Amino acid sequence: MVDLVFTVSIIASGIRLSTPVIFAALGETIVERSGVVNLGIEGMMLMGAFGGFIGTFFTGSIFVGLLFAISGPIMMAILMAFLSVNLRTNQLVAGLAIWLLGTGLTALLYRLIFGVATISPKINEISPIGLPILSQIPVIGSILFSYDPIVYLAFLLVPLVHIFLFKTNLGLKIRTVGENPRQADASGVNVYRIRYLALIIGGALAGLGGSCFTLVSTGSFLENITAGQGWIALAMVIFGRWKPFYAVIGALIFGMVDSFQIGLQSIGTAIPTQFLLMLPYILPIIIMAGTYKRSYAPAALAVPYRRGER
């Protein structure tokens, strides 16, 4: 019985831990499908975590918090789009600039607003909601089928993003722009506008992913609270071969490994903590190395587009 409860709670916490990466990876899948690599995703997640925190802290409303969580990253996405779409700077360089800007700006603003207080300010986290019927199952029900609404939102978005990309007209436009922007342009699609749109959606999703750190897990903000999960999301997009469902499988594997290592820490093993903590960072490298094929990537990925040029 104890083993069962332990296993089930590992799985449940794995699902919870994979949520930020799911959001970010879904967003990045859309962005890369439009032919743009957004390396700034880590910075956008940090901005989302920070925005979600201050929005909720000052108004007491989670809804305002979420609004703040997506507005900062959307502004960064517009800046990224201006740099990479209009100015055609190297997308990798532009993305790195966005990443570092997010890192610096969130740390700076947090300290400017809250000072160097020893006790970090806290907000009330979102409370979990049990799924009807399923959460009534004795013992495991309340553990396995009770999450914060934002977790449900992440899983709801997976099929939605799939349908958006592969079954709608707009999704077709995004994919065409990523594969062959010239052809898309010739058939009347505004390449610039599509890439702007994709980046803005990606930014909003990265922001939602970031907000999980402050609104769901801890209730407080820390410098670099996302701890590299934006980069892990980037790895999962590659592992997922630019398909939403596969990327989410990657994110879930990450969540499970992370939850497993935390579980191992709590029961105590001979393995030093630091080696357990390394697992979530080594895993994406291993699964990328095992599955990567360049041919799955959108053909025009990271290539700036200029109208009227051969």
Add this chain to the structure above:
Amino acid sequence: MKVELQRKRLISFRSCVPFLSGGFAFVVVAIILSLAGVNPIMAYGVMLKGAFGSLHGIADTLVKTTSLLLLGLAVAVAFKCKVWNLGTEGQLYIGALGATLIGISIIGSIPILGIIAMLAAGFVFGGCFALIPAALKVKFGISEIIVTVLLNFVVLLFIAYLLHGPLKDPTTVFNPYSPVIFSESQLPIILPHTRLHAGIIIAALAIIAVYVLLSKTKIGFEIRSVGANIKAARYAGMNVTKSIFVIMGISGGIAGITGAVLVSGVQHLLIEGISPGYGFIAVIIALLGRNNPFGVAIAAFFFAALMSGSEVMYRMLGIPSSLAITLQALVLIFVLIGEIFARLQIHKTENAMKNW
């Protein structure tokens, strides 16, 4: 003739871009500061005074220049080959580890040889570690960008493990520090009563070494060719795989030397926070220095002043030192925008010249 003159003026405008962009970045941060109720002029004044106002400040700026310059070179040599080494932070720590192991061993007690062995260990450790992303890139084709970033986290955890376990100084109970290296293997102070150590000479030598390697040697030519056009280089019979391995080895090696210099010159032992995120700033420095060793040196000096100034600002006014990284990221963004506008202007003038 007139057009030619205008073109020259525009090209000189282009070289002003970094400075103009820097100005814009300072203005944006000044707005943020004044919104937060801080007088930006006073803040910048304290910053400038902190970086250059005293012998101590200047020495501190130069000590930071040393690290940023070396790491900037590490990133820049890899960029020359179109290889993105964002893992210099991790390679720095691995190099620092190698140097510490030498510095606390019996070799560290031999004058001069101790320092040389430490630097060599830094190069070998950092360089070998950087071969992991190179191998993954060559063997599996996965992007070195994500791998190098993720490995940084792994390295920091590994160092934390060592400092809490096997490498911990047996004489302390609480502090996760390594033992202190032998005094014979510590870089000498070159400006008395300050922290300025001989590492800056190593950095200066590194500028020359990198310049010679890239511009005057056969392997440097191959590296630049692979960076300029990988298909053409392959067609010309160059070994692209070898170039990627060599450049990652050198890049990681220089990052490792940076770690060795930090141990030997500044801390004299290994701690977890030996680098306050130098590896990330080095990327901006390499980009701003246009991957040219001398450009990197100028950018490193400027950013070092920014860092040491912002530390003084934090101590005196309580303004967080994360101001520095915000400023640095903004400088990069404004330079990107400025460069494009300058290029567009030159383009226009050239077209005008053609039609004329």
